[in-house]
Amino acid sequence: MHYPIAEAANMVTNFMGSAFLLTIFGGFISDSFISRFWTFMLFGVLELLGLIILAVQASEKSLLPATGHQPSRSQEALLYIGLYAMATGVGGAKATLEAHGADQLDNSNKQLISSFFNWFFFCLSTGGIISATFMVWVEENKGWQTSFRLNIGLFTVALCIFASVVTLYRNKRPAGSPLTRISKVLWHAARNSKSSSPFVQASNGISHRKLKFLDKATINAAISWEQVEETRTFLCLLPIFASTIMMNCCVAQLTTFSVQQGRVMNRKLGHNFEVPPASLSVIPLVVILSSIFLYEHLAARFMKNTSSKDNIFTPIKRIGLGLLLTSVAMVVAALVEIKRRNALENHVKVSVFWLGGQYLLLGFADMLTLGGMLDFFYSEAPDSMRSMSTALAWCATAMGFYLSSVLVSIANVVSRLGGHEWLGGKDLSSNRLELFYALLCVLNFVFFLNYVYWAKRY
Template sequence: MAEEMNIENGEFEDWRGSKADPAKHGGVTASSIACVVEVLENMVFLSNATNFVEYFLKSMHYSAAESANMVTNFMGTSFLLTIFGGFVSDSFLTRFKTFIIFCTLELLGLILLTIQAQDSRLLPAINSKPSKTQEAILYTGLYAIAAGVGGVKAALPAHGADQLDHSNQRLVSSFFNWFFFSLCLGGLIASTVMIWIQENLGWNWGFKISVVTLSVALCIFSMGFPIYRYKRPGGSPLIRIFKVLASAIANRKASLPEAENTQIYGEKRNHDKFRFLNKALMGESVASTEVEETKTFIGLLPIFASTIMMNCCLAQLMTFSVQQGNIMNRSLNSFKIPTQSLSVFPLSIMLTSIPIYEYFVRMFRSKNNHHPGILNMFQPLRRIGLGLALASGSMAAAAVVEAKRREAANDDVVLSVFWLGWQYLLLGVSDMLTLGGMLEFFYSEAPDTMRSMSTALSWCSTAMGYFISSVLVTISNSVSGHFGKEWLGGSDLNHTRLDLFYMLLCILNFINLLNYIFWARRY
């Protein structure tokens, strides 16, 4: 009976439902499986995101604009659905089961698209648009993949971190760094090996290899079930949050001292933040732990919102930076760098920066154990802040390089694509610090019952950054058009003012950095 109570109170259990034994369950080996699986899963996700453009154009006969929008919507939806996947994982299923179900859903979507790609009866005739049935098959497969990706990316990092001793924060921090390393390694394979296969063997091989790779990832993850440790879902956290907010509003006229004396708080009570929510305690069905859970989650939201602008900069690497690369000198001796492989630059930089970062952290910790001020520089909030500062610097560098490229183009000189390395370098390190810091921060600070959903905020920030980037382009063109010529009008970058748009992003990111500092200092 005591064992059951311990499990109910937040202890981990094994696959049989008994209390987990630290000597047998969890640990570095169990968490490492999540990193291996992430390499394979992200390779599949990004290689298909690249493959879809050509597939929509050449096989489904959509226009270039329609194809681009379909891919953008697919990626944005995948990242946004991580919130749904996190909600399911926290509320109803263990993170292990959530991964299995959503990865299977992603696999079924891939199989459906693979069947359609191989069967001419399910493809439109030459120079014809797809029929309603063919479109239905396409969108069913496409958004089954998107939903699967949402659940996988929400559950996998939280599941991996669950395997570690949470009293060792350095170990948890190291896991998220190496998880991000795995994410980048999968992207690098997608940008090199998969691009080569698609260009030399045909795009349809991308689907076949993706099905096999994701099947292998699912098997590897499933094989670890005897050594994993699991945490039972704690019911819907959103319902508890809404209940607290509704009770606080209903009792808004009550005095705070009266509300705070109605129940005895636990040790983790925070007296200073969002004290008005303490009025919810006047409601008979609201517990102090639910109030603290609500306070903690709401406290994460300003940090989340402050990272979106940085992801607007990352969106440029997928759009304008690629267009810049297309009209620059991409020759490396006798080899011409494929446009789709330009993302190799930031991914290589991220992969290199993570081991270097880990080395310096270990070195500082071994030499400065008695100097907490130095060790504090590696805390997630400080890493995120440094990442946001580098994002602003990257856009300043991008503006200078673009101005130089336009000036050279006017003199009939084509600059090397390696000039773009400055913005790739700064943004690569920025993304490593920011996204890695976000994953660790949201997991570590979130209530135990909301860790999957809170971790999903990191991916949602990416999605919203892409969407807001499109809005900023539209607004910039609209405003600049009223004063003469649109900055980003037309398709020829030599006659646009991309450098001014980059400078705008630099300024907006600097303002956002000040906003982030305001909230981070008050967290």
């Protein structure tokens, strides 16, 4: 659509951010009103509608801008309608599919639930590899029209297969709006704030020390103990959720500036083949697929010989390791960009495979963090809030993509005061991407320290 590099990068991150942020909306619908199966079907159809709109625009020349020109307002409006219909559909589907799948299993078996989320993530990554290889080849050799038609056909078949076995699924009935219950608990706790805290115990006889002010909501029997526990659990998840946002901001660079780097590097593989920049995302996906096999093998062997107290494969430790690796990845990314710029000054293009380090590290970090979050939020959440709670993992991804757009804008504003924007030019070689990567490294490490603080107190 002929947008400048920075604007196109922000459009991608905004679209991805919206798709992930809307998982909260999908989770709310699923927990409150209709079952996870029907929520997935509803949002799946909406995603299909967005694909159809984009396919129509790609097929009609009158709906596309002329070469070298940006789209008109009507063309841009149609693009955004298609994109954000897809984003809404993706958000609702992501919020419900993994929770619906985990509902089919024995929730008391923690190892089984953890393995399910690992293999669920494996399937997502497999789809990503197909998208970044075969679908990219179709787009570059057969055109966007063929690519959209193929996606529409495959997704329609997938929805039909999913719906065909509806009678075999274990469906949990929604328990009403969890946000309403949380709001009532907070309101009654605030109203009774001057009263002395009652001594209350959970059904297992444990007296909780976290967020004890919520216990005041039970005074005068206005709120049940179960509602207080539900609220307490959800609020305790929020600091863990917030601590992973910057990590997802770093991962967002794989879909934006890392791809732009690949476009201006030596992409030749042999004499006649050039690696498409969009296919560079295959590297972290392959890393994810390989690491899931390795992780499952090591976790199974470790669990046999170690007590649960000493288990290093718990979701909360897994998330922390992923956050730490992300800062290492951004150091590597900054060093590679410095090497690329220095080589270009000598009229040499370095190989695109120098980007493999940052792709590898961020891919492994993403597997550890996102897989750990899905497992942790589903396992810790109350039964009535599992869709919304697992949606927090995707919502952190959304906030990371949005934060990426904000940081790009802030970096440009601040660096402009020094006389040269870090990311303001259309030519990547005139920008200072390595400084932006260094900034992300420092910020992510601060978020990691914040995570350690809250994880120790969970």
